[in-house]
Amino acid sequence: MKAQPRLFGADHSVYVRIARLCLIEKGIEHQLVPLDIFADGGPPADYLAKHPFGRIPAFEHEEFSLYETSAITRYIDEAFDGPQLQPVDPVRRARCNQLISIADNYAYPNLVWGVYVERISKPSRGVPTDEDKFFAALPKARNCLAAMSQLMRDAPWFVGEQLTLADLYAAPMFDYFLMTSERAELIRHHANLQEWWARMASRPSMAATKLS
Ligand SMILES: N[C@@H](CCC(=O)N[C@@H](CS)C(=O)NCC(=O)O)C(=O)O
Incomplete structure:
Protein backbone atom coordinates (compact mmCIF):
# COMPACT_ATOMS: atom_id res chain seq x y z
CA MET A 1 0.00 0.00 0.00
CA LYS A 2 1.34 3.47 -0.88
CA ALA A 3 2.06 5.89 1.97
CA GLN A 4 -0.49 8.64 2.49
CA PRO A 5 0.66 12.18 1.70
CA ARG A 6 1.72 14.05 4.84
CA LEU A 7 1.07 17.69 5.59
CA PHE A 8 3.07 19.33 8.39
CA GLY A 9 1.46 22.21 10.24
CA ALA A 10 -1.16 23.46 12.66
CA ASP A 11 -4.91 23.42 12.13
CA HIS A 12 -5.27 27.13 13.02
CA SER A 13 -3.04 28.15 10.09
CA VAL A 14 -4.69 29.74 7.06
CA TYR A 15 -2.19 28.16 4.67
CA VAL A 16 -2.36 24.72 6.24
CA ARG A 17 -6.14 24.91 5.93
CA ILE A 18 -5.90 25.82 2.24
CA ALA A 19 -3.81 22.69 1.60
CA ARG A 20 -6.15 20.54 3.70
CA LEU A 21 -9.20 21.88 1.85
CA CYS A 22 -7.48 20.94 -1.38
CA LEU A 23 -6.70 17.39 -0.19
CA ILE A 24 -10.25 16.90 1.11
CA GLU A 25 -11.94 18.33 -2.00
CA LYS A 26 -9.82 15.93 -4.10
CA GLY A 27 -10.85 13.03 -1.81
CA ILE A 28 -7.25 12.20 -0.81
CA GLU A 29 -6.56 10.32 2.43
CA HIS A 30 -3.70 12.10 4.18
CA GLN A 31 -2.05 12.73 7.51
CA LEU A 32 -1.80 16.09 9.27
CA VAL A 33 1.44 16.03 11.27
CA PRO A 34 1.17 18.68 14.05
CA LEU A 35 3.88 21.33 14.04
CA ASP A 36 3.93 24.31 16.41
CA ILE A 37 5.59 27.02 14.37
CA PHE A 38 5.43 29.51 17.24
CA ALA A 39 7.01 27.16 19.83
CA ASP A 40 9.59 28.74 22.15
CA GLY A 41 12.93 28.51 20.37
CA GLY A 42 11.32 28.35 16.94
CA PRO A 43 10.44 25.40 14.77
CA PRO A 44 12.37 22.12 15.37
CA ALA A 45 15.66 21.92 13.44
CA ASP A 46 14.52 18.87 11.47
CA TYR A 47 11.51 20.87 10.26
CA LEU A 48 13.82 23.48 8.76
CA ALA A 49 15.16 20.74 6.50
CA LYS A 50 11.61 20.42 5.13
CA HIS A 51 10.97 24.18 5.03
CA PRO A 52 14.08 26.40 5.24
CA PHE A 53 11.91 29.50 5.72
CA GLY A 54 10.29 27.99 8.81
CA ARG A 55 6.70 28.48 7.67
CA ILE A 56 3.82 26.02 7.52
CA PRO A 57 2.71 23.93 5.71
CA ALA A 58 5.29 21.53 4.33
CA PHE A 59 4.20 18.49 2.35
CA GLU A 60 5.55 15.02 1.57
CA HIS A 61 4.29 12.48 -0.92
CA GLU A 62 6.38 9.30 -1.01
CA GLU A 63 9.92 10.57 -1.77
CA PHE A 64 8.77 14.00 -2.89
CA SER A 65 9.00 16.96 -0.48
CA PHE A 80 -4.03 12.94 -8.01
CA ASP A 81 -7.40 11.86 -9.36
CA GLY A 82 -10.51 13.69 -8.24
CA PRO A 83 -12.29 16.87 -9.26
CA GLN A 84 -10.10 19.26 -11.18
CA LEU A 85 -9.45 22.40 -9.11
CA GLN A 86 -7.80 24.51 -11.84
CA PRO A 87 -9.56 25.61 -15.02
CA VAL A 88 -8.18 24.23 -18.29
CA ASP A 89 -9.13 27.27 -20.34
CA PRO A 90 -6.18 29.75 -20.29
CA VAL A 91 -8.31 32.79 -19.53
CA ARG A 92 -10.02 31.12 -16.58
CA ARG A 93 -6.77 29.62 -15.35
CA ALA A 94 -5.16 33.07 -15.44
CA ARG A 95 -8.11 34.46 -13.46
CA CYS A 96 -7.72 31.65 -10.92
CA ASN A 97 -4.00 32.41 -10.56
CA GLN A 98 -4.75 36.12 -10.29
CA LEU A 99 -7.22 35.53 -7.44
CA ILE A 100 -4.72 33.30 -5.63
CA SER A 101 -2.16 36.06 -5.91
CA ILE A 102 -4.68 38.60 -4.58
CA ALA A 103 -5.37 36.28 -1.64
CA ASP A 104 -1.62 35.89 -0.89
CA ASN A 105 -0.63 39.51 -1.29
CA TYR A 106 -3.64 41.59 -0.24
CA ALA A 107 -6.29 39.46 1.53
CA TYR A 108 -3.93 37.60 3.89
CA PRO A 109 -2.02 40.67 5.16
CA ASN A 110 -5.08 42.91 5.43
CA LEU A 111 -8.16 40.77 6.13
CA VAL A 112 -6.33 38.28 8.36
CA TRP A 113 -3.40 40.18 9.92
CA GLY A 114 -4.69 43.74 9.69
CA VAL A 115 -8.31 43.12 10.73
CA TYR A 116 -8.73 39.67 12.37
CA VAL A 117 -5.44 39.48 14.25
CA GLU A 118 -5.66 43.08 15.46
CA ARG A 119 -9.33 42.93 16.45
CA ILE A 120 -9.79 39.34 17.70
CA SER A 121 -6.61 37.33 18.02
CA LYS A 122 -4.45 39.86 19.88
CA PRO A 123 -7.13 40.96 22.38
CA SER A 124 -7.97 37.29 23.09
CA ARG A 125 -4.31 36.84 24.14
CA GLY A 126 -4.31 40.02 26.23
CA VAL A 127 -2.29 41.92 23.62
CA PRO A 128 -3.65 45.38 22.76
CA THR A 129 -4.77 46.16 19.22
CA ASP A 130 -2.27 48.19 17.25
CA GLU A 131 -4.76 50.88 16.19
CA ASP A 132 -2.40 52.34 13.56
CA LYS A 133 -2.00 48.96 11.94
CA PHE A 134 -5.73 48.24 12.13
CA PHE A 135 -6.81 51.59 10.66
CA ALA A 136 -4.18 51.33 7.92
CA ALA A 137 -5.49 47.87 6.98
CA LEU A 138 -9.18 48.83 6.80
CA PRO A 139 -9.14 50.69 3.44
CA LYS A 140 -6.85 48.02 2.01
CA ALA A 141 -9.27 45.32 3.17
CA ARG A 142 -12.14 47.27 1.58
CA ASN A 143 -10.22 47.59 -1.69
CA CYS A 144 -9.35 43.90 -1.67
CA LEU A 145 -12.99 42.83 -1.20
CA ALA A 146 -14.11 45.22 -3.95
CA ALA A 147 -11.55 43.77 -6.38
CA MET A 148 -12.48 40.18 -5.54
CA SER A 149 -16.19 40.94 -5.87
CA GLN A 150 -15.64 42.65 -9.22
CA LEU A 151 -13.65 39.71 -10.60
CA MET A 152 -16.21 37.14 -9.43
CA ARG A 153 -19.18 39.04 -10.91
CA ASP A 154 -22.36 36.92 -10.68
CA ALA A 155 -20.73 33.48 -10.82
CA PRO A 156 -21.35 31.00 -7.98
CA TRP A 157 -17.59 30.47 -7.47
CA PHE A 158 -14.68 32.85 -7.88
CA VAL A 159 -13.89 31.56 -11.37
CA GLY A 160 -17.24 30.55 -12.80
CA GLU A 161 -19.33 27.44 -12.37
CA GLN A 162 -16.71 25.19 -10.75
CA LEU A 163 -14.99 25.33 -7.38
CA THR A 164 -11.29 26.10 -7.91
CA LEU A 165 -8.14 26.72 -5.89
CA ALA A 166 -9.14 30.41 -5.84
CA ASP A 167 -12.12 29.53 -3.60
CA LEU A 168 -9.97 27.32 -1.37
CA TYR A 169 -7.46 30.15 -0.91
CA ALA A 170 -10.06 32.76 -0.05
CA ALA A 171 -12.18 30.60 2.29
CA PRO A 172 -9.88 30.32 5.35
CA MET A 173 -9.06 34.03 5.08
CA PHE A 174 -12.76 34.95 4.97
CA ASP A 175 -13.52 32.62 7.86
CA TYR A 176 -11.18 34.60 10.12
CA PHE A 177 -12.12 38.06 8.86
CA LEU A 178 -15.85 37.31 9.12
CA MET A 179 -15.44 36.77 12.88
CA THR A 180 -14.80 40.49 13.35
CA SER A 181 -17.43 43.13 14.03
CA GLU A 182 -16.15 45.08 11.00
CA ARG A 183 -17.36 42.31 8.68
CA ALA A 184 -20.84 43.73 8.08
CA GLU A 185 -19.58 47.14 7.10
CA LEU A 186 -16.82 45.71 4.90
CA ILE A 187 -18.86 43.15 3.01
CA ARG A 188 -22.29 44.81 2.83
CA HIS A 189 -21.85 46.18 -0.71
CA HIS A 190 -20.86 42.78 -2.08
CA ALA A 191 -23.88 40.48 -2.28
CA ASN A 192 -21.93 38.08 -4.49
CA LEU A 193 -19.27 37.59 -1.79
CA GLN A 194 -21.95 37.04 0.86
CA GLU A 195 -23.69 34.43 -1.30
CA TRP A 196 -20.36 32.80 -2.13
CA TRP A 197 -19.50 32.58 1.57
CA ALA A 198 -22.82 30.85 2.38
CA ARG A 199 -22.08 28.34 -0.40
CA MET A 200 -18.46 27.82 0.63
CA ALA A 201 -19.09 27.60 4.38
CA SER A 202 -21.59 24.78 3.90
CA ARG A 203 -19.10 22.46 2.18
CA PRO A 204 -18.09 19.37 4.17
CA SER A 205 -14.40 20.27 3.62
CA MET A 206 -14.95 23.51 5.54
CA ALA A 207 -16.69 21.69 8.40
CA ALA A 208 -13.91 19.08 8.49
CA THR A 209 -11.21 21.73 8.83
CA LYS A 210 -13.02 24.17 11.15
CA LEU A 211 -11.37 24.94 14.47
CA SER A 212 -13.49 23.61 17.33
N1 LIG B 1 4.30 31.62 1.33
C1 LIG B 1 3.91 30.62 2.31
C2 LIG B 1 3.20 31.31 3.47
C3 LIG B 1 2.91 30.35 4.59
C4 LIG B 1 2.68 31.10 5.90
O1 LIG B 1 2.87 32.33 5.99
N2 LIG B 1 2.27 30.35 6.92
C5 LIG B 1 2.11 30.97 8.23
C6 LIG B 1 0.96 30.32 8.97
S1 LIG B 1 -0.59 30.63 8.19
C7 LIG B 1 3.37 30.74 9.04
O2 LIG B 1 4.04 29.74 8.88
N3 LIG B 1 3.70 31.69 9.91
C8 LIG B 1 4.84 31.56 10.77
C9 LIG B 1 5.74 32.77 10.73
O3 LIG B 1 5.38 33.76 10.08
O4 LIG B 1 6.78 32.70 11.35
C10 LIG B 1 3.02 29.57 1.65
O5 LIG B 1 2.36 29.90 0.67
O6 LIG B 1 3.01 28.42 2.11
Missing part, protein backbone atom coordinates in the same frame (compact mmCIF):
# COMPACT_ATOMS: atom_id res chain seq x y z
CA LEU A 66 7.49 20.36 -1.19
CA TYR A 67 6.81 23.67 0.53
CA GLU A 68 4.90 26.81 -0.50
CA THR A 69 1.15 26.36 -0.59
CA SER A 70 0.77 27.44 -4.21
CA ALA A 71 3.14 24.65 -5.31
CA ILE A 72 1.59 22.12 -2.91
CA THR A 73 -2.00 22.73 -4.00
CA ARG A 74 -1.16 22.73 -7.72
CA TYR A 75 0.80 19.49 -7.27
CA ILE A 76 -2.09 17.88 -5.38
CA ASP A 77 -4.49 18.96 -8.10
CA GLU A 78 -2.31 17.66 -10.93
CA ALA A 79 -0.83 14.49 -9.40
Whole structure:
Protein backbone atom coordinates (compact mmCIF):
# COMPACT_ATOMS: atom_id res chain seq x y z
CA MET A 1 0.00 0.00 0.00
CA LYS A 2 1.34 3.47 -0.88
CA ALA A 3 2.06 5.89 1.97
CA GLN A 4 -0.49 8.64 2.49
CA PRO A 5 0.66 12.18 1.70
CA ARG A 6 1.72 14.05 4.84
CA LEU A 7 1.07 17.69 5.59
CA PHE A 8 3.07 19.33 8.39
CA GLY A 9 1.46 22.21 10.24
CA ALA A 10 -1.16 23.46 12.66
CA ASP A 11 -4.91 23.42 12.13
CA HIS A 12 -5.27 27.13 13.02
CA SER A 13 -3.04 28.15 10.09
CA VAL A 14 -4.69 29.74 7.06
CA TYR A 15 -2.19 28.16 4.67
CA VAL A 16 -2.36 24.72 6.24
CA ARG A 17 -6.14 24.91 5.93
CA ILE A 18 -5.90 25.82 2.24
CA ALA A 19 -3.81 22.69 1.60
CA ARG A 20 -6.15 20.54 3.70
CA LEU A 21 -9.20 21.88 1.85
CA CYS A 22 -7.48 20.94 -1.38
CA LEU A 23 -6.70 17.39 -0.19
CA ILE A 24 -10.25 16.90 1.11
CA GLU A 25 -11.94 18.33 -2.00
CA LYS A 26 -9.82 15.93 -4.10
CA GLY A 27 -10.85 13.03 -1.81
CA ILE A 28 -7.25 12.20 -0.81
CA GLU A 29 -6.56 10.32 2.43
CA HIS A 30 -3.70 12.10 4.18
CA GLN A 31 -2.05 12.73 7.51
CA LEU A 32 -1.80 16.09 9.27
CA VAL A 33 1.44 16.03 11.27
CA PRO A 34 1.17 18.68 14.05
CA LEU A 35 3.88 21.33 14.04
CA ASP A 36 3.93 24.31 16.41
CA ILE A 37 5.59 27.02 14.37
CA PHE A 38 5.43 29.51 17.24
CA ALA A 39 7.01 27.16 19.83
CA ASP A 40 9.59 28.74 22.15
CA GLY A 41 12.93 28.51 20.37
CA GLY A 42 11.32 28.35 16.94
CA PRO A 43 10.44 25.40 14.77
CA PRO A 44 12.37 22.12 15.37
CA ALA A 45 15.66 21.92 13.44
CA ASP A 46 14.52 18.87 11.47
CA TYR A 47 11.51 20.87 10.26
CA LEU A 48 13.82 23.48 8.76
CA ALA A 49 15.16 20.74 6.50
CA LYS A 50 11.61 20.42 5.13
CA HIS A 51 10.97 24.18 5.03
CA PRO A 52 14.08 26.40 5.24
CA PHE A 53 11.91 29.50 5.72
CA GLY A 54 10.29 27.99 8.81
CA ARG A 55 6.70 28.48 7.67
CA ILE A 56 3.82 26.02 7.52
CA PRO A 57 2.71 23.93 5.71
CA ALA A 58 5.29 21.53 4.33
CA PHE A 59 4.20 18.49 2.35
CA GLU A 60 5.55 15.02 1.57
CA HIS A 61 4.29 12.48 -0.92
CA GLU A 62 6.38 9.30 -1.01
CA GLU A 63 9.92 10.57 -1.77
CA PHE A 64 8.77 14.00 -2.89
CA SER A 65 9.00 16.96 -0.48
CA LEU A 66 7.49 20.36 -1.19
CA TYR A 67 6.81 23.67 0.53
CA GLU A 68 4.90 26.81 -0.50
CA THR A 69 1.15 26.36 -0.59
CA SER A 70 0.77 27.44 -4.21
CA ALA A 71 3.14 24.65 -5.31
CA ILE A 72 1.59 22.12 -2.91
CA THR A 73 -2.00 22.73 -4.00
CA ARG A 74 -1.16 22.73 -7.72
CA TYR A 75 0.80 19.49 -7.27
CA ILE A 76 -2.09 17.88 -5.38
CA ASP A 77 -4.49 18.96 -8.10
CA GLU A 78 -2.31 17.66 -10.93
CA ALA A 79 -0.83 14.49 -9.40
CA PHE A 80 -4.03 12.94 -8.01
CA ASP A 81 -7.40 11.86 -9.36
CA GLY A 82 -10.51 13.69 -8.24
CA PRO A 83 -12.29 16.87 -9.26
CA GLN A 84 -10.10 19.26 -11.18
CA LEU A 85 -9.45 22.40 -9.11
CA GLN A 86 -7.80 24.51 -11.84
CA PRO A 87 -9.56 25.61 -15.02
CA VAL A 88 -8.18 24.23 -18.29
CA ASP A 89 -9.13 27.27 -20.34
CA PRO A 90 -6.18 29.75 -20.29
CA VAL A 91 -8.31 32.79 -19.53
CA ARG A 92 -10.02 31.12 -16.58
CA ARG A 93 -6.77 29.62 -15.35
CA ALA A 94 -5.16 33.07 -15.44
CA ARG A 95 -8.11 34.46 -13.46
CA CYS A 96 -7.72 31.65 -10.92
CA ASN A 97 -4.00 32.41 -10.56
CA GLN A 98 -4.75 36.12 -10.29
CA LEU A 99 -7.22 35.53 -7.44
CA ILE A 100 -4.72 33.30 -5.63
CA SER A 101 -2.16 36.06 -5.91
CA ILE A 102 -4.68 38.60 -4.58
CA ALA A 103 -5.37 36.28 -1.64
CA ASP A 104 -1.62 35.89 -0.89
CA ASN A 105 -0.63 39.51 -1.29
CA TYR A 106 -3.64 41.59 -0.24
CA ALA A 107 -6.29 39.46 1.53
CA TYR A 108 -3.93 37.60 3.89
CA PRO A 109 -2.02 40.67 5.16
CA ASN A 110 -5.08 42.91 5.43
CA LEU A 111 -8.16 40.77 6.13
CA VAL A 112 -6.33 38.28 8.36
CA TRP A 113 -3.40 40.18 9.92
CA GLY A 114 -4.69 43.74 9.69
CA VAL A 115 -8.31 43.12 10.73
CA TYR A 116 -8.73 39.67 12.37
CA VAL A 117 -5.44 39.48 14.25
CA GLU A 118 -5.66 43.08 15.46
CA ARG A 119 -9.33 42.93 16.45
CA ILE A 120 -9.79 39.34 17.70
CA SER A 121 -6.61 37.33 18.02
CA LYS A 122 -4.45 39.86 19.88
CA PRO A 123 -7.13 40.96 22.38
CA SER A 124 -7.97 37.29 23.09
CA ARG A 125 -4.31 36.84 24.14
CA GLY A 126 -4.31 40.02 26.23
CA VAL A 127 -2.29 41.92 23.62
CA PRO A 128 -3.65 45.38 22.76
CA THR A 129 -4.77 46.16 19.22
CA ASP A 130 -2.27 48.19 17.25
CA GLU A 131 -4.76 50.88 16.19
CA ASP A 132 -2.40 52.34 13.56
CA LYS A 133 -2.00 48.96 11.94
CA PHE A 134 -5.73 48.24 12.13
CA PHE A 135 -6.81 51.59 10.66
CA ALA A 136 -4.18 51.33 7.92
CA ALA A 137 -5.49 47.87 6.98
CA LEU A 138 -9.18 48.83 6.80
CA PRO A 139 -9.14 50.69 3.44
CA LYS A 140 -6.85 48.02 2.01
CA ALA A 141 -9.27 45.32 3.17
CA ARG A 142 -12.14 47.27 1.58
CA ASN A 143 -10.22 47.59 -1.69
CA CYS A 144 -9.35 43.90 -1.67
CA LEU A 145 -12.99 42.83 -1.20
CA ALA A 146 -14.11 45.22 -3.95
CA ALA A 147 -11.55 43.77 -6.38
CA MET A 148 -12.48 40.18 -5.54
CA SER A 149 -16.19 40.94 -5.87
CA GLN A 150 -15.64 42.65 -9.22
CA LEU A 151 -13.65 39.71 -10.60
CA MET A 152 -16.21 37.14 -9.43
CA ARG A 153 -19.18 39.04 -10.91
CA ASP A 154 -22.36 36.92 -10.68
CA ALA A 155 -20.73 33.48 -10.82
CA PRO A 156 -21.35 31.00 -7.98
CA TRP A 157 -17.59 30.47 -7.47
CA PHE A 158 -14.68 32.85 -7.88
CA VAL A 159 -13.89 31.56 -11.37
CA GLY A 160 -17.24 30.55 -12.80
CA GLU A 161 -19.33 27.44 -12.37
CA GLN A 162 -16.71 25.19 -10.75
CA LEU A 163 -14.99 25.33 -7.38
CA THR A 164 -11.29 26.10 -7.91
CA LEU A 165 -8.14 26.72 -5.89
CA ALA A 166 -9.14 30.41 -5.84
CA ASP A 167 -12.12 29.53 -3.60
CA LEU A 168 -9.97 27.32 -1.37
CA TYR A 169 -7.46 30.15 -0.91
CA ALA A 170 -10.06 32.76 -0.05
CA ALA A 171 -12.18 30.60 2.29
CA PRO A 172 -9.88 30.32 5.35
CA MET A 173 -9.06 34.03 5.08
CA PHE A 174 -12.76 34.95 4.97
CA ASP A 175 -13.52 32.62 7.86
CA TYR A 176 -11.18 34.60 10.12
CA PHE A 177 -12.12 38.06 8.86
CA LEU A 178 -15.85 37.31 9.12
CA MET A 179 -15.44 36.77 12.88
CA THR A 180 -14.80 40.49 13.35
CA SER A 181 -17.43 43.13 14.03
CA GLU A 182 -16.15 45.08 11.00
CA ARG A 183 -17.36 42.31 8.68
CA ALA A 184 -20.84 43.73 8.08
CA GLU A 185 -19.58 47.14 7.10
CA LEU A 186 -16.82 45.71 4.90
CA ILE A 187 -18.86 43.15 3.01
CA ARG A 188 -22.29 44.81 2.83
CA HIS A 189 -21.85 46.18 -0.71
CA HIS A 190 -20.86 42.78 -2.08
CA ALA A 191 -23.88 40.48 -2.28
CA ASN A 192 -21.93 38.08 -4.49
CA LEU A 193 -19.27 37.59 -1.79
CA GLN A 194 -21.95 37.04 0.86
CA GLU A 195 -23.69 34.43 -1.30
CA TRP A 196 -20.36 32.80 -2.13
CA TRP A 197 -19.50 32.58 1.57
CA ALA A 198 -22.82 30.85 2.38
CA ARG A 199 -22.08 28.34 -0.40
CA MET A 200 -18.46 27.82 0.63
CA ALA A 201 -19.09 27.60 4.38
CA SER A 202 -21.59 24.78 3.90
CA ARG A 203 -19.10 22.46 2.18
CA PRO A 204 -18.09 19.37 4.17
CA SER A 205 -14.40 20.27 3.62
CA MET A 206 -14.95 23.51 5.54
CA ALA A 207 -16.69 21.69 8.40
CA ALA A 208 -13.91 19.08 8.49
CA THR A 209 -11.21 21.73 8.83
CA LYS A 210 -13.02 24.17 11.15
CA LEU A 211 -11.37 24.94 14.47
CA SER A 212 -13.49 23.61 17.33
N1 LIG B 1 4.30 31.62 1.33
C1 LIG B 1 3.91 30.62 2.31
C2 LIG B 1 3.20 31.31 3.47
C3 LIG B 1 2.91 30.35 4.59
C4 LIG B 1 2.68 31.10 5.90
O1 LIG B 1 2.87 32.33 5.99
N2 LIG B 1 2.27 30.35 6.92
C5 LIG B 1 2.11 30.97 8.23
C6 LIG B 1 0.96 30.32 8.97
S1 LIG B 1 -0.59 30.63 8.19
C7 LIG B 1 3.37 30.74 9.04
O2 LIG B 1 4.04 29.74 8.88
N3 LIG B 1 3.70 31.69 9.91
C8 LIG B 1 4.84 31.56 10.77
C9 LIG B 1 5.74 32.77 10.73
O3 LIG B 1 5.38 33.76 10.08
O4 LIG B 1 6.78 32.70 11.35
C10 LIG B 1 3.02 29.57 1.65
O5 LIG B 1 2.36 29.90 0.67
O6 LIG B 1 3.01 28.42 2.11
